[in-house]
Amino acid sequence: MGKMDFIGKPSSAAGGWGALKSVGKRLLESGAPLSNAKALLKTNQPDGFDCPGCAWGDPEHGSSFEFCENGVKAVSWEATEARVAPEFFAANKVSALSQWSDYELEKQGRLTNPLRYDRSSDRYVRVSWDDAFREIGTILRGLDSPDRAEFYTSGRASNEAAFLYQLMVRLYGTNNFPDCSNMCHEASGVGLKASIGVGKGTVLLEDFEKTDAIFVIGQNPGTNHPRMLGDLRRAAIRGARIAVFNPIKEKGLQRFSDPQDKLEMITGGNTKIATNYYQPRQGGDMAAIRGISKVVFSADEAARAAGQPAIIDYDFLTDHAVEFEAYRAAVDATNWETILDQSGLTREAIEEAASIYMNASSVIATWAMGVTQHKHSVAIVREITNLMLLRGNVGRPGAGLCPVRGHSNVQGDRTVGIDEKAPPALLDALEKEFGVMMPRNRGHNTVEAISAMLDGKAQSFIALGGNFLRATPDSPLIIEAFKKQKLTVNIATKLNHSHLVPGETSFILPCLGRTEIDRNSAGLPQIVTVEDSMSMVHGSGGINEPASPELRSEVAIIAGIAEATLGSDLVNWNALADDYDLIRDMIERVIPGFHEFNERVRVPRGFHLRNAAAEREWHTPEKKAVFFTGPLPEMTEHQAALSKEGLFVLQTFRSHDQYNTTIYGLDDRYRGVYGERQVIFMNPKDMETLGAHAKQRVDVIGEYGDGVERIAKDFRLVPYDIPQGSVCGYYPELNVLVPLHSYGEGSFTPTSKSVLVSVRLRGEAAAA
Structure with a gap:
């Protein structure tokens, strides 16, 4: 197919033979198809590694094939045979590389050696680990305030790396933690915490086996978390209604052919996923959900007037919620003209969706960034929560709230302390553990960090993974911000555009990938842990040999920077880097819910972090779930x-x-x-x-x-x-x-x- 013919026929269904062909193609492109195929059999397995892709949960009783097409791409991408050694930079100036596409840069392969930018030659050159750590520590200590430094975290970091990172940064003296969650599900955490007291979803994977209806809002599982399609497919087969709200007709939400279903593969069949597909205008989800609530209130009044059972769960609301009457008043005050104009849906469509909701004994609401990346995103999350509260669809089997996170440990990073809004309980626990005061001032999120870098208030930027330059908005401004920094450090597995806009002093520090064996000084393999969207904490241990003997783990790199910056009088950083069990013991003492961490994470499939709201225990100031009572946006x-x-x-x-x-x-x-x-x-x-x-x-x-x-x-x-x-x-x-x-x-x-x-x-x- 030539470039002029770039538009072709889309797949008739998600998955199927197209997925299998893609799997084969990616394995061949990696340069090591047999070893990577073997690695896939250890993906999301108790004795293997957690997929470096999405954060969808693993079933309690998994199969031998707990990976999807995008998981294959992620594993093959990381386990490629291609290498970016110092010789690559000798042949390519940074200014020239900055003109390459994202695809071409990462296609070059794995970084093999620590590198320092040489401005005179416009090239990265090899540097020793000790010299890199020493210079980074010197620059950080030389800033006139710890708040001059920004410490970014990608969701690919493990719990152990993230905990050690936040400890280093807080002992250094700041809460500047711009991180990837600021750009994706921050609204979910803020909205859920205000409504139910916990900024996480309340469901387990098993709830998808028990629910009667699933509302999928602003989400595209077929591309972003394909393993979810298997759970939606099984729910559809047993008769659960699946109502999709998405402006775009996404293939994965229409039909799915399960590559593990022999009959579908042989016959070319597929399963219909969405029983009802609604296409609201962008930003119109809140109006659509409020319209459903308006129908529910009306139907409830009619039912009670006719002497029939109430549709709203008043017993639940009496025992577990506040501001219900104020929400009812807000819904009554919202006219249908506004609802229809903002949502772009017909009243008949909204009434149909409300009927699905009212006729289901248990309902799950699940969403992603189609909900969270709007101006009024927190209000949308709270409106979804309102709807679920009306019939007690929080805190019981087959029902609940399910924000589906993106990167594999973005939720875990926040759990173990990557948070610019430092929770007082966390700081109290850290102070008790280490006997020193922790910084209490609010730090910078991603938007604030960029503004501080542009204004000259921030002078150093360290990234634990990710591609900050390409992930953030207003791309030319980020380039300007990076150029103003005294120090930029990127801890990474592959080359990306963030590395190609160096500050005054710049380092690329290559780390192990999730698929690789992480050995301590005695040569013994270590495991790390991650937390998925269902608050399950899994162990993860790589099975491939490292791409280079020069690679260090994220934990070891953080420990090296911390040692050079802070010294080892208070914390023995090298000991922690050599034995991750010690880090997990520390997490257990500091973070609630991690009791017997080292023992429980070595049990197949790991353990579940308690979610109080899932047990109808509400950690809000009112000690109950709180209805959001605000109006719809004045204008979308x-x-x-x-x-x-x-x-x-x-x-x-x-x-x-x-x-x-x-x-x-x-x-x-x-x-x-x-x-x-x-x-x-x-x-x-x-x-x-x-x-x-x-x-x-x-x-x-x-x-x-x-x-x-x-x-x-x-x-x-x-x-x-x-x-x-x-x-x-x-x-x-x-x-x-x-x-x-x-x-x-x-x-x-x-x-x-x-x-x-x-x-x-x-x-x-x-x-x-």
């Missing part, structure tokens, strides 16, 4: 776009060949796009109005109104089934259009799902 971005000719609402998302900022390939077979990433999906009627055709090239222009020029140049239009006035495309290419200072109220999460843009035609249509 979609309404703002409709108010002015030529405006659209853009949302960014992943292609099927990527995970976060990691690009595995250039195809998106679920959406029928091949060999191209610079695409904009648009409703055909909008294309007709523009006078454009399929494959028309366009520039996309940000319309935030702050005087900053934001343009994504030379993208192709792709006709797609999305609401009129909506457009979408891939990040990180479109992050240039996301304004740094457009973020969620109460969450600071960039509004990557609701960006106002216009579209300018290029080429023959523009000339005409």
